Amino acid sequence: MSRWSLLDLLLPAACAVCKRARAGHEVDLVCGACWLRATELPRPRCDRCGHPVDVRRPPTRCAWCTLLPPYVRAVRSAFGLPGGTAESIVYALKYDGWSAVAAPMARRMAALRFPPDVERERAALVPVPLSSARLRERGYNQSEKLADGLGRLWNLPVRTDLIARERATKTQTRLTPGERQRNVANAFRSLADRGSLRGLHLVLVDDVVTTAATLNACAATLHDGGVRIVSYVTFGRAPAIGDRW
Ligand SMILES: [Zn+2]
Ligand SMILES: [Zn+2]
Numbered sequence: 662m663s664r665w666s667l668l669d670l671l672l673p674a675a676c677a678v679c680k681r682a683r684a685g686h687e688v689d690l691v692c693g694a695c696w697l698r699a700t701e702l703p704r705p706r707c708d709r710c711g712h713p714v715d716v717r718r719p720p721t722r723c724a725w726c727t728l729l730p731p732y733v734r735a736v737r738s739a740f741g742l743p744g745g746t747a748e749s750i751v752y753a754l755k756y757d758g759w760s761a762v763a764a765p766m767a768r769r770m771a772a773l774r775f776p777p778d779v780e781r782e783r784a785a786l787v788p789v790p791l792s793s794a795r796l797r798e799r800g801y802n803q804s805e806k807l808a809d810g811l812g813r814l815w816n817l818p819v820r821t822d823l824i825a826r827e828r829a830t831k832t833q834t835r836l837t838p839g840e841r842q843r844n845v846a847n848a849f850r851s852l853a854d855r856g857s858l859r860g861l862h863l864v865l866v867d868d869v870v871t872t873a874a875t876l877n878a879c880a881a882t883l884h885d886g887g888v889r890i891v892s893y894v895t896f897g898r899a900p901a902i903g904d905r906w
Pocket of ligand 1: 681
């Protein structure tokens with residue numbers, strides 16, 4: 662717990678990001694000014710993977726789409742990291758113990774529009790699981806908190822009983838895309854009864870996506886268990902493979 666967290670317990674009206682006192686009408690734990698400084702992912706974006714399209718380059722195959730296996734239908738993220746306050750908002754959720762920040766984060770994620778077939782077909786939300794050691798340390802799974810908020814707004818069930826994390830993986834921030842993939846390979850295992858997921862389209866929920874290695878590993882586990890299509894939704898997205906935004 663940071664030294665601010667204790668102070669925040671005593672002064673619950675402080676913004677979880679800038680620590681300034683929030684105005685009386687601000688019910689969010691993040692103040693209005695901090696939300697205004699969260700930068701949305703640049704437009705235009707790829708219709709499938711939701712990644713910003715570089716309009717200065719001739720239209721070729723979307724590079725971010727090539728990270729995704731063919732059974733991943735669509736990906737959406739609300740904000741770009743780093744820059745702006747989105748990264749600090751994620752930090753408050755994950756490391757400062759502000760689990761209640763998940764509700765206003767989920768509201769921004771719920772406003773993301775998916776292709777019509779995804780909005781029609783999506784049967785449930787699946788948060789990316791934490792290892793039991795990480796869960797003990799943090800006290801909650803931040804992705805599950807986001808999924809709970811989204812599930813209420815999209816009127817979808819949240820399934821935490823489908824996949825589990827076998828082992829704690831090294832933190833991915835300093836790894837190359839190839840290393841990330843090896844780091845999370847076989848990190849997840851299916852908990853679902855074989856056949857019970859057959860034909861479903863499920864949506865994986867995580868706080869941040871970078872190279873999609875973790876989400877892809879979860880999707881592979883679901884797909885092996887009979888899930889037909891998987892989509893992803895995250896709060897933040899970090900640049901990857903030659904991005905300049
Ligand atoms: Zn603030
Ligand atoms: Zn794409």
